[in-house]
Amino acid sequence: MLYRTMPKTGDELSILGFGCMRLPGGALRPDEAESIKQIRSAIDRGVNYVDTAWPYHGGKSEVILGKALKGGYRQKVKLADKLPQWLCKSREDMDYYLDAQLERLDDSVIDYYLIHAVDGPTWKKIEGLGVIDFLEKAKADGKIIHAGFSFHGVRDDFKAIVDAYDWDFCQIQFNILDEHNQAGVEGLQYAASKDIGVIIMEPLRGGVLAGKQPREVQKIYDAAPTKRSNAEWALRWIWNHPGIVTVLSGMNNEQHIAENIRIASDAEIGSLTSQETDTVRQAAETFRTVMKVPCTGCQYCMPCPKNINIPLVFSIYNSKHLYGKGLTSKIHYLGFNGGLQGKKPGLASQCVGCGLCVKHCPQQIDVPVHMQSVRKEFEGPMTKPLLFLLGKAISMGGRKNKKANVQ
Numbered sequence: 001m002l003y004r005t006m007p008k009t010g011d012e013l014s015i016l017g018f019g020c021m022r023l024p025g026g027a028l029r030p031d032e033a034e035s036i037k038q039i040r041s042a043i044d045r046g047v048n049y050v051d052t053a054w055p056y057h058g059g060k061s062e063v064i065l066g067k068a069l070k071g072g073y074r075q076k077v078k079l080a081d082k083l084p085q086w087l088c089k090s091r092e093d094m095d096y097y098l099d100a101q102l103e104r105l106d107d108s109v110i111d112y113y114l115i116h117a118v119d120g121p122t123w124k125k126i127e128g129l130g131v132i133d134f135l136e137k138a139k140a141d142g143k144i145i146h147a148g149f150s151f152h153g154v155r156d157d158f159k160a161i162v163d164a165y166d167w168d169f170c171q172i173q174f175n176i177l178d179e180h181n182q183a184g185v186e187g188l189q190y191a192a193s194k195d196i197g198v199i200i201m202e203p204l205r206g207g208v209l210a211g212k213q214p215r216e217v218q219k220i221y222d223a224a225p226t227k228r229s230n231a232e233w234a235l236r237w238i239w240n241h242p243g244i245v246t247v248l249s250g251m252n253n254e255q256h257i258a259e260n261i262r263i264a265s266d267a268e269i270g271s272l273t274s275q276e277t278d279t280v281r282q283a284a285e286t287f288r289t290v291m292k293v294p295c296t297g298c299q300y301c302m303p304c305p306k307n308i309n310i311p312l313v314f315s316i317y318n319s320k321h322l323y324g325k326g327l328t329s330k331i332h333y334l335g336f337n338g339g340l341q342g343k344k345p346g347l348a349s350q351c352v353g354c355g356l357c358v359k360h361c362p363q364q365i366d367v368p369v370h371m372q373s374v375r376k377e378f379e380g381p382m383t384k385p386l387l388f389l390l391g392k393a394i395s396m397g398g399r400k401n402k403k404a405n406v407q
């Protein structure tokens with residue numbers, strides 16, 4: 001494992017951090033035992049920065065991470081957590097959430113504490129409520145050690161927030177598709193020029209850059225003289241940049257953890273050749289032309305009052321356009337969102353355009369507009385008959401499974 005120095009704090013942090021946003025076992029029911037095993041195994045192999053937040057896994061991520069850090073593991077890592085600024089209506093709320101987080105973590109101090117997911121308007125709001133006083137007091141009380149913020153907004157607002165306080169660090173979304181989105185490479189360089197250590201989130205855009213790539217993108221990687229997995233290309237490209245301290249990966253699979261740790265053992269700054277950066281640039285440019293919705297699957301938009309699983313709907317919609325599997329995508333869409341197996345339906349046509357999701361989306365995706373497109377492509381006069389047939393198929397499978405279980 002390579003380590004890089006956090007400029008203001010002097011901490012030597014592993015270039016790969018463990019993000020506890022996508023633990024094994026699913027969004028609301030993470031598998032505690034498996035999560036603890038994976039977190040500890042990563043720490044045993046050199047990871048020393050672990051990150052969680054109030055909303056991850058419906059509040060269970062902080063609790064699980066706290067448990068994983070028992071037995072001497074807490075002393076081996078720097079622990080990062082985040083203030084849910086959108087829930088704070090007053091200065092007192094900030095104290096309340098920090099104390100509740102320490103309780104969930106069963107800890108007395110958070111090493112790296114961030115104001116979670118700010119942009120220009122939310123920064124103004126939280127600054128007005130006294131967040132700087134809160135951070136100073138929390139540091140003086142020994143509840144947090146270093147202060148930072150995570151950002152999803154536009155570049156000029158990022159620079160203004162960087163200049164608004166003596167931050168130790170910040171966290172930005174950065175990957176081969178987002179080189180110039182949000183804070184982007186310009187924001188990264190701006191923060192680094194002020195000695196603010198930069199942590200990277202969404203390095204693989206919720207896994208999209210690691211899995212099967214669209215045919216046109218895969219051709220570009222396959223033609224490169226250096227043979228690497230798609231995830232390795234994407235991660236090495238990030239670590240190639242100066243100014244970045246740690247890249248957070250939301251890992252939940254032993255094989256991926258092992259691969260990421262292997263890559264993090266020699267991904268030095270400036271280690272890619274110009275031919276290799278060119279390969280990544282071409283792959284990213286091609287990817288952007290085929291992706292319909294820039295959704296990362298972060299789930300900040302959930303729950304939808306109309307029961308639409310927004311990230312799942314977009315994931316299926318993107319798959320159709322990225323991989324050209326029209327019928328399979330339609331069946332997946334209806335199967336997962338059509339209210340089968342006793343679930344409530346959550347089809348795109350149920351969207352009433354309330355805009356609740358848009359307010360929380362860090363990617364500023366106009367969800368209702370895309371829902372209209374999804375409806376046009378996946379729904380129509382055949383929706384009801386198809387749902388009926390799918391329901392039949394599923395219940396037949398259920399009986400077969402039951403029989404098999406009895407035997």
Ligand code: SF4
Nearest residue numbers: 304351352354355357
């Ligand atoms: S705009 Fe549509 S998708 Fe978004 S929360 Fe409202 S109903 Fe749900």
Ligand code: SF4
Nearest residue numbers: 295296298299301361
């Ligand atoms: S629509 Fe936005 S908030 Fe919802 S999962 Fe996608 S990126 Fe996240």
